[in-house]
Amino acid sequence: MGTISLKNVRKSFGDANIIPNANLDIRNGEFVVFVGPSGCGKSTLLRLIAGLEDLTSGTIEIDGKNVTDAAPSQRGLAMVFQSYALYPHMSVRNNIAFGLKMAGVPPAEIEQKVAKAAATLNLTEYLDRKPRQLSGGQRQRVAIGRAIVRQPEAFLFDEPLSNLDAALRVNMRVFIMQLHKDLGTTMIYVTHDQVEAMTMADRIVVLNRGNIEQVGSPLDLYNNPDSLFVAGFIGSPKMNFVTGAEAERHKAKTIGIRPEHLEIASGRGGWAGTIALAEHLGADSFLHVDTETAGRLVVRAPGDFRGKDGDKIVLKPDMARLHKFDDNGKVIR
């Protein structure tokens, strides 16, 4: 079992209020991603759950048990750090076995569990090496091995892929998703990369300046963002925001439309503009268009779109997909 719930969690360092008031319920077996820009408090929130930071006030429960004042070792959680944080003086075998040794598991059982974890992670032939003799991806797998071998209530991942190169990152992302499927254990995953958040999460928690902005499934956040912040953070390229007269026509302070919900049309009845810049990615092209009334908009065009810089085009928004926001940046439904 691995339910985790935060009740009125507050954390401040001196005068700085890092987490003003967080409430969150994480279900057993769920893959939850904390996402937000750097400095939004997502890592702090994870460290509070881990027990590596003390709460200023509020309570944390794991499996219905109050662990607010429990030491990290008593919470039954495993954590994978951004820097991997392997023990440099221990072999891979001992790195993976360390948690079991601390728990007083008999040596024969440790041996068997380490062998099993190593086989899952393709680390069997590296068991006697030291961490410094491994590549980044291998170190990452050792860090994961160290976590899974203990069969924790939940896994905590603190930006685990940010030190890997792009190709490896995609592989590890798939690997972690598969791991979640196989183990069915609760996982909390912190990242600033919204693509990781969208692809991996059952539920995404979007954080902004220590506040939980919105919690929902990836598509829920994509389709129905509660605020300007969430609308701008989820989706790539970013949602276009238009203010001023165009927004007032829709009785809103700001209107938002995603690049994929703009249609390139000819004739009248849309936003006329000039292509300022075109990014050709192969499957898609992203056109940066300077419009006469709505400012610069990014539009997603098919990869075979033949427009050049300087061409005049008209953009028609899909009205059903238009997002309206009030003065406080909250959505108008």
Place this chain on the structure above:
Amino acid sequence: MARAVSTRRKWFFTILAWSIAFVIFFPILWTILTSFKSEGDAILIPPKFLFFDWTTENYGVVQERSDYIKFAMNSIILALGSTAFALIIAIPSAWGMAFAPGKKTKDLLMWMLSTKMMPPVGALIPIYLIFRDFGLLDSRGGIITVLMLLNLPIIIWMLYTYFKEIPAEILEASRMDGANVWKELVYVLTPMAVPGIASTVLLNVILAWNEAFWTLALTTKDAAPLTQFIASYSSPEGLFWAKLSAASTMAIAPILVLGWFAQKQLVRGLTFGAVK
């Protein structure tokens, strides 16, 4: 042309460095040379540098007159004992200050160091009286405690700078892995800091070995280390330079050899944190 200049510069600095090293080393060299002279040659003016009648008789006399081994044993026990004792206190303290610093940690470190700025003679009378009243005079336990306290600030400072270099995440990982504070110190922090602890130990052994003020003041016979052994040759009976030099050479020889072999660790230890 540029190359010629740089070669000349190189020669200049090489000769300069050797000269400075020679000047620093000269007293030791002179002591060693004098120890091989006869008492007559030792006080000769102008002195003879290398061309005198080399003799080892002083060493024989010194060994006959006083028991070198007993003093050397005391030196070893005091140096190692005070170092081990200090580590037991310093490792947890440095761990606390490096990984769980409070608002006053910097002040605390400064205050500890400031105790080294006080002239030790200021504390002589009170400590002497404490030793007398508790029957600690000329006891190994007593002098080990004093040497430990004496060098503790430096040891804590050195370990603190080492520990600061260890990523806190690794210690946090061990906490997540279920290690309590004690296991974290024993299984993770200490083995990772072995190079740092080794150079701290080396430096402290040398400092404790050479410590003269307190060992001379608080020991007489049973706990007397090599400093007493040397001092006994500058006695009211008159100075015997050659024998004094022989005693000094015997006293510094072990630590000189140790220092020679460990110089890499020592330099690393003293510059750690400053140069990365």
